[in-house]
Amino acid sequence: MESLNELNQVLADADCLATQTEVDACLDRMATNITKGLGDTMPLILCVMRGGIVTCGSLLPKLTFPLQVDYVHASRYRDKDRGGELEWSVMPQFELKGRVILLVDDILDEGHTLAAIKAHCLEAGAASVKTAVLVDKIHDRRSDRLTKADYTGLYTPDRFLFGAGMDYKGFWRNAPGIYAMPE
Numbered sequence: 001m002e003s004l005n006e007l008n009q010v011l012a013d014a015d016c017l018a019t020q021t022e023v024d025a026c027l028d029r030m031a032t033n034i035t036k037g038l039g040d041t042m043p044l045i046l047c048v049m050r051g052g053i054v055t056c057g058s059l060l061p062k063l064t065f066p067l068q069v070d071y072v073h074a075s076r077y078r079d080k081d082r083g084g085e086l087e088w089s090v091m092p093q094f095e096l097k098g099r100v101i102l103l104v105d106d107i108l109d110e111g112h113t114l115a116a117i118k119a120h121c122l123e124a125g126a127a128s129v130k131t132a133v134l135v136d137k138i139h140d141r142r143s144d145r146l147t148k149a150d151y152t153g154l155y156t157p158d159r160f161l162f163g164a165g166m167d168y169k170g171f172w173r174n175a176p177g178i179y180a181m182p183e
């Protein structure tokens with residue numbers, strides 16, 4: 001386990017790529033576009049735990065139309081900075097058949113996580129599955145199963161990020177804004 005000093009130093013040494021004010025502006029834009037696209041579909045919002053909790057929790061009060069909320073828990077990084085096999089811990093509990101679904105996550109990195117969850121929802125009979133991410137990381141390792149999200153907050157360079165739901169070794173999901181580890 002990292003020490004308190006080490007974790008405080010991580011934040012102090014990191015580069016802030018987006019302040020909380022900038023993140024909030026991105027969330028406002030996303031909410032406007034989601035409302036335009038899904039406002040009359042009574043969608044089921046699926047929060048992708050754990051990273052999606054901050055983006056989803058921040059977006060929900062900005063979506064002023066009827067919707068339902070559930071979550072999935074799937075992880076492929078755990079506390080590491082490289083992705084592995086996707087491990088599902090919790091499947092959605094709501095019936096997915098016939099539903100318009102919006103998957104909400106913190107980051108689209110290589111794309112395997114959202115691609116797999118989207119495929120699961122479609123196999124379960126969802127009418128359509130859209131994706132919303134706060135961050136899209138720019139690089140050439142993106143899975144061709146999901147090259148871009150339907151709703152994106154902002155784009156970042158290919159650096160290890162934390163804050164706004166994204167973790168550094170399990171910590172700092174709560175950091176206000178988006179931070180990159182020093183290069």
Ligand SMILES: O=P(O)(O)OC[C@H]1O[C@H](OP(=O)(O)OP(=O)(O)O)[C@H](O)[C@@H]1O
Binds near residue numbers: 049050110114
């Ligand atoms: O596009 P990908 O390369 O698949 O990576 C994106 C996923 O990685 C992170 O989850 P992680 O596996 O770290 O679990 P967490 O949500 O518990 O942090 C993040 O929250 C996304 O769900």
Ligand code: HPA
Binds near residue numbers: 107161
């Ligand atoms: O850059 C990242 N930071 C934290 N979690 C992540 N999951 C995928 N990419 C990242």
